Amino acid sequence: MNVRVSALRSYLESICGSRNVSDDPEVLYPYGSDQTQHLHFPFDMLVKPGTPEEVSQILRYCSSNGIPVTPRGGGSGVTGGALPVQGGVVLSMERMNRILTVNNVDGYVIAEAGVLTADLCKEVEEYDLYLPVAPSSMGFSMIGGNVATNAGSIRSCKYGTTAQQVLNLEVVLPDGSIIWTGANVRKNATGLNPTQLFAGSEGTLGVITKVVYRLIPKPRAEVLLLAGFRTLEDAVNMVAALKMSGLSPSAAELICDNALQFTAAYLGGRQPLVQEGIHTHLLIEFQEPDDVLMHHRLEAASALLQQHGCAEVLVGSTAAEKERLTRLRYAIGEAMTSFGTTYRDVDACVPLSGLLPYIAAVTDICRRWQVPLICFGHALDGNLHTMLLLNSQASLQEQEALDAAATEIYTYVTSHGGVLSGEHGIGWLQRKYLPLQFDEKRLSFSRHIKSLIDPANIMNPGKSVSTF
Amino acid sequence: MNVRVSALRSYLESICGSRNVSDDPEVLYPYGSDQTQHLHFPFDMLVKPGTPEEVSQILRYCSSNGIPVTPRGGGSGVTGGALPVQGGVVLSMERMNRILTVNNVDGYVIAEAGVLTADLCKEVEEYDLYLPVAPSSMGFSMIGGNVATNAGSIRSCKYGTTAQQVLNLEVVLPDGSIIWTGANVRKNATGLNPTQLFAGSEGTLGVITKVVYRLIPKPRAEVLLLAGFRTLEDAVNMVAALKMSGLSPSAAELICDNALQFTAAYLGGRQPLVQEGIHTHLLIEFQEPDDVLMHHRLEAASALLQQHGCAEVLVGSTAAEKERLTRLRYAIGEAMTSFGTTYRDVDACVPLSGLLPYIAAVTDICRRWQVPLICFGHALDGNLHTMLLLNSQASLQEQEALDAAATEIYTYVTSHGGVLSGEHGIGWLQRKYLPLQFDEKRLSFSRHIKSLIDPANIMNPGKSVSTF
Structure with missing residues (x-):
């Protein structure tokens, strides 16, 4: 940092107003953590810009003065992407929380990056549209953060991850340029399209200020199946059969015996299909345009389940039934942390x-x-x-x-064809494993792109492929 | 070009063997054109590498010596992406035409970039899998070219364009580095992912040498509807209703009155639904996992067609019926060029x-x-x-x-929210229109990326966002 903290504060106040800038330790404290273990990092200044133009001025200033900037959405990340590990500025998107346009003919929504995921999903459903972005943190995660980590969810198997829903992004680059990466139409073969480069960039290339998501018609039917299997092998074979069947479930969650027993013990009482002889659960969801299609899917799925040695299956159609069938799945996290673990x-x-x-x-x-x-x-x-x-x-x-x-x-x-992260990103916690997945050339290619776009290395230094 | 042509030939021969290098004008001639109008450009040397390592050596040499390289697949482009407008080397991928792996559990195929599109589609169907990449040129286009232009097709409305099918690419960068851009799994939140940056890059960033496509289960039922409308308005309203219905047709082709009359006159004889009172055709296709689902889709589609003033509809299930219903649609191109037009x-x-x-x-x-x-x-x-x-x-x-x-x-x-190209790319022909779509900052961002990856500006100079 090449300036004094007081000069930084004065500048940020001149851009965003004094109420949106703080260096009060008590105000700053919660912004020093995200959902990553018990980690906390102190930093110098919190700023809450209200417009892309304000973000632009902030980034230009920080680039000129070598001040690290950690962009922050809802702070729901679990790999430390929002931790201000180098101090400097935390740039919170919480004020940029307007849903700007829902277009139900062309099927897209334009919203500011600080909109809560759940709020956006709910809003588009008012138009009979559907945004299949459903991370378990959706109640407090923000859409800019979802895009920046390329968040996944139980529904990614049908719809893809967050990146696949993104049509276009407004991004402020470290030099202060404000660009739109793509276009609001789905077919676009015009010039280089960096949209998908920013999706998953974890705040290392710039600040995402607006997101245009593609929307699909809202599925009118949704049914859950909870299937109990005697063995893990049977359950996994069922998943492979589901994949090849073309039935396209909107979720296929596996709950291994260790998770099953651990969480059942935590919950106590009698839980569905927690019984002798059942050692694995499979939670299968279908989302379909209507009940006739759903009926057909369920018949086909039942036949598959029978063929694959399913011991017992329960069906959930109402909200209460679904709550009952998913209770154990969604209590796993709570069970794990209940004793300070x-x-x-x-x-x-x-x-x-x-x-x-x-x-x-x-x-x-x-x-x-x-x-x-x-x-x-x-x-x-x-x-x-x-x-x-x-x-x-x-x-x-x-x-x-x-x-x-x-x-x-x-x-x-x-070494078996997999990747370090399917949906959480690399962030701070997993960066040391990057050389396991990427050879030197590939890693230096990513770092080359990072340093081109952010030559002063102010954007989230130390996260993902960025170094410091 | 900083070397003599004879030195270039000697070097390329030392890498690829003399039978895979030529400067014979007769051999070169067809490589000076693609499907873009009647354009033809002379160039210096044709090379047909057989491995990524050979491509690597060629690009490193050409980078060092400032020799323009035009990568070439099947030459099916219609915007001049494969035209060697600056002379130099045409790098034809035709020898790298092996299908390497079809994985029917994980659902992907790995193939060299010079494989013909239709060959790959056919091969994966042997495994009950489906690759929804179907440009009309698929009989002679190559998959590397499909990716490089982000080719679309009539089926993009259901499945997306080529880019959306790509999991991973092997790319040779202008400095000779050989990298894999992504991974062979669909969920990947690991570091910066440049896969989608190369999709649609039109040969300006490097040479795509291998493609990993995601595959889906092969739809077992496919039915066509040819719907005749009295007015264009009715037909377009039907398309909007289809989009919102969630019925997810695999094609919805509009044939306006001008195309209809022109092609019907060219074909002569009696064509389906070419009759008084019908001024627009809509060709709707459904692809479904089985006949029961198809039956339901068709019922729902029929109801929609009735609601939207469809004058008459014909159904095609057999190959012969489909050929009859699509004949006019696929004869439009032929009709347009039949008189030297x-x-x-x-x-x-x-x-x-x-x-x-x-x-x-x-x-x-x-x-x-x-x-x-x-x-x-x-x-x-x-x-x-x-x-x-x-x-x-x-x-x-x-x-x-x-x-x-x-x-x-x-x-x-x-100026109405659209883009210059939905599926053909910018190539040579449309580059002058780029400033209509992109402001200066956005265009310079793309050019910045281009010059980072290709500092000697050898890769397809003058195409898309690349300048010379």
Whole structure:
């Protein structure tokens, strides 16, 4: 940082007004953390711009003065993407929270990056439209952050991740330029299109200020199936069959025995299909335009389930039934942290054909390092949440064991056609594993692009491929 | 070019063998043209590398010596992307034509860039898989070229364009680096992902040597509907209703009255639904996993057609029926060129809500400039082929009128939320219109990326955003 903090504050106040700038430690404190373990980093100044032009002036100033800028949405990231690890400025998008246009003929929505994910999803449904972006953090995550991490969800298997919903982005580059990356039409073969480069860039290339999402007609029918299997093998084979069937489920969540038993014990009472002889759950969801199509899907899915040794299946159509069937799945996170336990969420993605060997490998690795393991997640995409648990009073040795186990898992993944992260991004926590996935040429290509767009290296330094 | 042609030939021969290098004018001649009007450009040397490593050595040499390189697939482009406008080297991918892996559990195929599109589509169907990339040139276009132009097709409305099918690319950069851009799994939130930057880059950033396409289960049912409408308005309203219905047709081709009458006259005889009172055709296709779903789609589509004033509808299920119903649509191109006429294909894409006003505007523009007009294409995507016809004996004045009309159309498109090209790319022919769509900052951002990756500006100079 080449300027004094007081000069920085004066400048930011002149741009955004004094009420939108702060260096009060109490105000700053919550912005020093996100949802990543218990990490916290101090920083110098919080600023809440209200327009792209304000963002532009801030970035130009910070570029000129070598001030690190950490863009922040809802702070829902779990790999530390929003942690101000280098201090400097935290640029919060919370004031840029307007939904600008919902177009129900052309099927898109334009919104500012600070809109809450759930708010946007709800708004477009008023127009009979649907935005299939549903991270579990959608109640407090912001759409700019969803795009920046290329967030996934249980529904990615049908609709793709956040990046696939993005038509166009307004981005402020580190030099202050404000550009639109693409266009608001789906077919576009005009010049280089950097839209998908910014999706997943984790704040390292600029600040996303507006998002144009493509929308689809709202599915009018949604049904859940909870299927219990005797073995993991049967369940995974069912997932592969589902994938090849063309039935296109909107979710196919696998809950391995460890997650099942652990969460059932936490919840207590009697949970659906938690019973002797059932060792794996599969939660399958269908979203269809109408009930006739849904009826057909369910018949076909039932036949598949029978063929693949499903022990028992429950159907949920009403909100209450669905709540009951999904309760265990959505209580896993709570169960894991209920006793002060923290966890490392390895959200690696492997080819579906490698899912069973992957689960066997992580089970073996965790057994060897004596790290408690919970496995569940987006099976059809080969994207499980492999949770390595850590007691709150863990010794340094236990912490090192977890780290060693994680490294072994990432090494396994990247040598078996998988990727380090399916939906959480690299952020701060996983950057050291990048060389496992990328060779030197590929990594330097990414860093080359980063340094071209951000020569002063102010944007989220130390995150993802960016260095400091 | 900083070396003598003889030195260039010797070097290329040392890399690829003398049988894969030529400067014989007769051998070179066909490589000086693609499908773009009657344009032809001479160049110095043809090389046909057999491996990415050979491509790497060629690009490194050409970078060092300032030799322009025009990568070439099947030469099916219609905007001049493969024209060697600066001479130098034409790098033909025709020898790199192996299909390497079809994986029917994980759902992807890995193939070299010189594989013919139709060959790849056919091969994956042997595995009950489907690649929804179907440009009309698929019989002779190559997959590397499809990716480089982000080719579309009648099926883009359901499946997206070529870019959306790409999981991963092997690319040789101008400095000779060979990188994989992404990964062979669909969910990937790991570092910057430049895959979609190369899709649509029209050979300006490097040479695509391998393509990994995501595959989907092969639809087992496919049915065509040919619907006749009294008015263009009814037909376009039907398209909008289809889009909002969630029925997800795999094609919705609009054939305007001018295309209808022109082609019917060319074909002669009696053509389906070419009759009094019918002034617009809509060709609707559905692809579904099975007949039960198809039956339901067709019922819903029939109801929609009735509601939207469809005068008559014909159904095609067998190959012979489909051939009959699509005959006129696929004869339009032939009809246009049958008398030595050439055409300018304006493949602009506009928001669907702006499609009727767009057609009215181009009709007015062409009337004023006295340019014959044929309109048809991918209505659901707002992506029509607006064909401006030019007689083979056209005077300079007529050619200038066509040019003026095209400029007016592009100006209209870009000031109404549309893009210059929906699926053909910018290439050589349309580059002068880029400033209509992009402001200075956005254009210089693209050129900045281009010059970062290709500092010697050897890759397809003069095409798309690249200058010379």
